[in-house]
Amino acid sequence: MPAPGDLGLELIGVPQGAELDLQLRMESVSEGVLVSGTVTGPLVGECGRCLRPISDTLDVPIQEFYAYEHSTTDETTDEDEVGRLQGDLIDLEPALRDSVVLSLAANPVCREDCPGLCPDCGVPLDELPEGHNHEQLDPRWAALSQIKTSEE
Numbered sequence: 708m709p710a711p712g713d714l715g716l717e718l719i720g721v722p723q724g725a726e727l728d729l730q731l732r733m734e735s736v737s738e739g740v741l742v743s744g745t746v747t748g749p750l751v752g753e754c755g756r757c758l759r760p761i762s763d764t765l766d767v768p769i770q771e772f773y774a775y776e777h778s779t780t781d782e783t784t785d786e787d788e789v790g791r792l793q794g795d796l797i798d799l800e801p802a803l804r805d806s807v808v809l810s811l812a813a814n815p816v817c818r819e820d821c822p823g824l825c826p827d828c829g830v831p832l833d834e835l836p837e838g839h840n841h842e843q844l845d846p847r848w849a850a851l852s853q854i855k856t857s858e859e
């Protein structure tokens with residue numbers, strides 16, 4: 708099924724319309740239907756440290772109970788607590804949304820040890836030479852420090 712909009716968090720999620728693969732099993736129980744399985748699909752986002760794009764694969768378990776209309780569960784619970792079968796149909800989207808959002812990191816990173824950006828020039832630190840910094844000595848001071856060194 709195509710992914711609904713806003714499936715994810717601010718920095719990472721499933722692009723709207725991307726193909727989601729749902730492997731679901733439905734089990735009839737006395738009060739309704741238990742749906743369980745996994746959802747897989749593409750994930751795109753942005754590294755929370757260096758802002759480079761991330762692409763990843765979503766693979767999350769999903770489990771949700773849907774009560775039959777007029778069952779005891781239907782009559783004793785709220786619709787936001789327990790899903791309802793609508794005739795023969797189930798609305799999977801709220802359960803899907805919950806599973807996906809719970810599985811995502813609020814601060815995704817492109818890799819575990821991403822060093823992030825140089826705070827001064829905004830270039831990713833792993834693209835810069837080792838020892839990169841912006842503490843450039845004023846040439847006059849540099850000259851002075853040379854004199855000092857030679858005196859020692």
Ligand SMILES: [Zn+2]
Pocket residue numbers: 754755756757758759816817818821822823
């Ligand atoms: Zn990164």
Ligand SMILES: [Zn+2]
Pocket residue numbers: 825826827828829830839840841
């Ligand atoms: Zn820099």
